[in-house]
Amino acid sequence: MRYFTRRVVLFLITLWAAVTLNFILPRLMPGSPADAALARLASTGQPITNAQRDAIQAQLGGANGNIVGQYFDYLGNIFTLQWGRSYSYATETVAHSVGRALPWTLILVGVTTIVAFVIGTLMGVYAGWRRGRAADATVTVGATFLASFPPFWLGLLLLYLFAFQLNWFPITGGYSAGTAPEWTWSFLVNAFEHSVLPAITLAVTSLSGWVFGMRNNMINTLGEDYVTFGQANGLRGRTIATLYAARNALLPNVTAFGLSLGAVVGGSVLVEGIFGYPGIGNLLYTAVTNQDYPLMQALFLVITVSMLVAIFVVDLLYARLDPRVRVGPEGS
Amino acid sequence: MQGDSGNPTLVENFNPFSAASELGGTRLIYEPLEIASPIDGTFTPFLATDHRFTDPRTLVFTIRKGVTWSDGEPFTAADVVFTFRLLKQYPALDITGVWSVISSVAESGNLFTATFNTANVPFAATVAAVPIVPQHLWADIADPTRYANTTPVGTGPFTLSSFEPTQYALAKNPSYWQADNVAPATVLFPAQSTNQVTNQLNVVAGTYDWAYNYLPNVKDTYVSRDPDNIYWFPPGGTIGLFMNLTRAPYTDANFRKGVSLAIDRDLVAQKAVNGYTTGASMSGLVLPNQQKWLDPSLSRRGYVEQDLTAAKASFAKAGFTESNGRLVDGGGRQVSMTISMPANYSDWVTAAKETANQLGAVGISVQLDLPQAAQFQTEIQTGNFDVAMNSFAGTGLPYTDFRNGLASSFAAPINTRTVNNFERYKNRTLDQALATLAAATDEQTQREATYRLERIMYEQVPIVLLYYGGSWGLFSTRHFTGWPSAENPYTLPTSYNNSILVVLTRLKKA
Numbered sequence: 001m002r003y004f005t006r007r008v009v010l011f012l013i014t015l016w017a018a019v020t021l022n023f024i025l026p027r028l029m030p031g032s033p034a035d036a037a038l039a040r041l042a043s044t045g046q047p048i049t050n051a052q053r054d055a056i057q058a059q060l061g062g063a064n065g066n067i068v069g070q071y072f073d074y075l076g077n078i079f080t081l082q083w084g085r086s087y088s089y090a091t092e093t094v095a096h097s098v099g100r101a102l103p104w105t106l107i108l109v110g111v112t113t114i115v116a117f118v119i120g121t122l123m124g125v126y127a128g129w130r131r132g133r134a135a136d137a138t139v140t141v142g143a144t145f146l147a148s149f150p151p152f153w154l155g156l157l158l159l160y161l162f163a164f165q166l167n168w169f170p171i172t173g174g175y176s177a178g179t180a181p182e183w184t185w186s187f188l189v190n191a192f193e194h195s196v197l198p199a200i201t202l203a204v205t206s207l208s209g210w211v212f213g214m215r216n217n218m219i220n221t222l223g224e225d226y227v228t229f230g231q232a233n234g235l236r237g238r239t240i241a242t243l244y245a246a247r248n249a250l251l252p253n254v255t256a257f258g259l260s261l262g263a264v265v266g267g268s269v270l271v272e273g274i275f276g277y278p279g280i281g282n283l284l285y286t287a288v289t290n291q292d293y294p295l296m297q298a299l300f301l302v303i304t305v306s307m308l309v310a311i312f313v314v315d316l317l318y319a320r321l322d323p324r325v326r327v328g329p330e331g332s
Numbered sequence: 333m334q335g336d337s338g339n340p341t342l343v344e345n346f347n348p349f350s351a352a353s354e355l356g357g358t359r360l361i362y363e364p365l366e367i368a369s370p371i372d373g374t375f376t377p378f379l380a381t382d383h384r385f386t387d388p389r390t391l392v393f394t395i396r397k398g399v400t401w402s403d404g405e406p407f408t409a410a411d412v413v414f415t416f417r418l419l420k421q422y423p424a425l426d427i428t429g430v431w432s433v434i435s436s437v438a439e440s441g442n443l444f445t446a447t448f449n450t451a452n453v454p455f456a457a458t459v460a461a462v463p464i465v466p467q468h469l470w471a472d473i474a475d476p477t478r479y480a481n482t483t484p485v486g487t488g489p490f491t492l493s494s495f496e497p498t499q500y501a502l503a504k505n506p507s508y509w510q511a512d513n514v515a516p517a518t519v520l521f522p523a524q525s526t527n528q529v530t531n532q533l534n535v536v537a538g539t540y541d542w543a544y545n546y547l548p549n550v551k552d553t554y555v556s557r558d559p560d561n562i563y564w565f566p567p568g569g570t571i572g573l574f575m576n577l578t579r580a581p582y583t584d585a586n587f588r589k590g591v592s593l594a595i596d597r598d599l600v601a602q603k604a605v606n607g608y609t610t611g612a613s614m615s616g617l618v619l620p621n622q623q624k625w626l627d628p629s630l631s632r633r634g635y636v637e638q639d640l641t642a643a644k645a646s647f648a649k650a651g652f653t654e655s656n657g658r659l660v661d662g663g664g665r666q667v668s669m670t671i672s673m674p675a676n677y678s679d680w681v682t683a684a685k686e687t688a689n690q691l692g693a694v695g696i697s698v699q700l701d702l703p704q705a706a707q708f709q710t711e712i713q714t715g716n717f718d719v720a721m722n723s724f725a726g727t728g729l730p731y732t733d734f735r736n737g738l739a740s741s742f743a744a745p746i747n748t749r750t751v752n753n754f755e756r757y758k759n760r761t762l763d764q765a766l767a768t769l770a771a772a773t774d775e776q777t778q779r780e781a782t783y784r785l786e787r788i789m790y791e792q793v794p795i796v797l798l799y800y801g802g803s804w805g806l807f808s809t810r811h812f813t814g815w816p817s818a819e820n821p822y823t824l825p826t827s828y829n830n831s832i833l834v835v836l837t838r839l840k841k842a
Contacts, residue, residue: 029704029706029707030703030704030706030707030710031703031704031705031706031707031708031709031710032706032710033706035706035707035709035710035713036705036706036709038709038751039674039705039706039708039709040705042705042709042723043674043676043677043705046726046826046829047569047723047725047726047727047732047733047736048751049428049429049736049751049752050429050742050750050751050752051426051427051428051429051432052427052428052429052751053713053749053751054423054429055423055424055425055426055427055429056427058423058424058477059350059424059477085478092343092480097343100497156529159530159533160533163533164533164536164537171530171533171534171537172524172525172530172534173498173523173525174498175498176498273525274525274529274530275525275530276523276524276525276530278497278498289704289705289706291706
């Protein structure tokens, strides 16, 4: 119980620090929201004027109040989910923008993270078990090869080959232009087709981390006495590999998996950008380029909170998986 | 029609006064009085049939009769007056700053009169471009600055037919006053990616009838893919080096001239935009668009050739000499220059690199500074920069171009913001020429005053103009013909501003 209380208190303190940083950091960015809007107009090549800046400043309003007052408003609004209005989408509340983008990222990045974790871990177990043999070499070299692909580069390559040249998949978007999200078979198929290339990009580039981690843990664990003991007792190789070695080797990977599940919410800015995917990563890009403080705050808040929650859950889970953590040093 | 970048989804906003987030299709729903061509300032009439100045401060539009709103209500001059008063009441809506010049508006019959504070004839283009909204619907809106206007009612050639975050569709307005001139039955605006390469692939894949996108090697990448594909890349504005004129040595016109003479402008254009446009004329005009205003006494139409001997002579006049390949001042210190531009404007960055090479060859030490676009805006507005890349001109109107870029009244002190004349040029002669041009209603006076402005630009070099920024129009003639072209340059091929209304009322079915 003490372990649990300690974790909760630590969680709350970290949360407050993260939330406060989240308020300060966007405001430390050079430039201002009005200048960002003006820069966007200027980037289209049209002449911009002082009158335009004045009007934009007036439309954005609010951002110039007392900074301390803004901070307490912000703290209060966090708990009521009243995140205000976005500067980039003047007519929409931030909560609405985030709510619209979140499911797309959760499904795309979440599913690929889980798939990459499962496949990568299994491959790591296999490579570790067959260490030094041809199978190990194939998996290790293959994973090194894939790990050296930057996601945006692989994304562009897949886009060019399979979407542009071969026409197998659509080029952009989460679903076809002119359709709206709905629970019909045809829409789901359509959304699936759009998600294939970004999913492959994300899965392939994150796979190798799991493979390496698991393989190296396996090799360490396989050197333990209990493995030798199992072998001496005549247990089958597969039984030792999966039930004894892999179970213990999995622990560090679980921590990493928890963290990467927490990071899912942040999306993948580069990959979502390339495929024009309607998720959080793209929204974050828009928010940052427009110096959209309300939207940035909300997004960073969602990201940090889910990260902290993931760490918290992993901590608790660890106590179950590995009793040594729960008991602490005095118990050993 | 490639019109809106959705980032990556579109948010419904058809408020024509939303500075930063309105959707491009809004410009096909609401019409202005007239649209001045960004090429040469020629007016295309919409809700007004014509305009005239009864004196240089009184602008009278004749309002078109027989026009109805898309909900069937009649359109009158009262709607025009209402719209202008709305902008006065809510300065946040006045994104073109009409009330900085207008002092009052009035109607009588089918005449709409705008009275100006000061004589400003070229400002007619800005007044004419205000989109007109219906009084019977907009009078009741509580806060028009936050109004998303999801069921827009306008007088324009199209009405909103469907909206999804990935795409919206406009359908032809059957009761449009010039419905015979509108060929497309529907216009689709799909959302675009934030990624430039992805957009280029979409364009090349033939998704659009009209796209606006820079494509390298356009003949191979676009034109050769379909016999219907055509392109037109006319110059839109001028990209130049804006030196901070409050800092030495940029205060010295001889130094600026030296810089101007040291640069091979066509080579810069070749590197920056694939040679689609040429080096810029130091007249300050966008050529050939504004040909008719060009001072015939300027040698070589204002184009300045690279001439290193003359450059060195000019630097020497400013007190700088070459020593061991370095351009040094009297104390032996090398001239150092930092050119800044937004990191994501790749053509500017390429142009700056080439310029830096060429200036390095005359012994100036040049560094590049690449901040984010918003930070760059803050730096130039507050005057905290050394040399900045930026654009000059592009409205089609010499007065507006020169005034925005060079008028002394905009030259704010350092740390006070100004978007216009951020290089902080001050020249009384130029201000007088601007005032003359503002008040001139006859072409001869206008011509003479414009020539004076061009000669100041050419001789004093307040801005070192480098090359013409292109306007990247990509068209397909499969469904429609009559796109703007070099043979018929009635407007720029910019789908993101009100040129779209001019083009879509001129297309013919293929």
